[in-house]
Amino acid sequence: MQGSGGQARILKVGMTEPQVTQVLGPTSFAATVFNAATPYRFYPQVGLAARFVQGRVAEWLVVILPRREG
DSSP: OBOGGGOBOOOOTTOBHHHHHHHHOSOOEEEESSOTTSEEEEETTTTEEEEEETTEEEEEEEOOOOOOOO
16 A cells, blocks of 8 residues: 555554554545444545454455445
């Protein structure tokens, strides 16, 4: 992943929410994928979603989400 200043950054399971925000930026939204009881944070600018457990990434998903125009 390309971080600010053009430096390569690594995303991994176990990162805290502030660490993810530092790499991906603040643009994300909450949604569900497979189970309505399991929330994910979607980062549409990079096509990723993260599931956080106790403030840390427990799972990463590569996603393609349709964009709403208008």
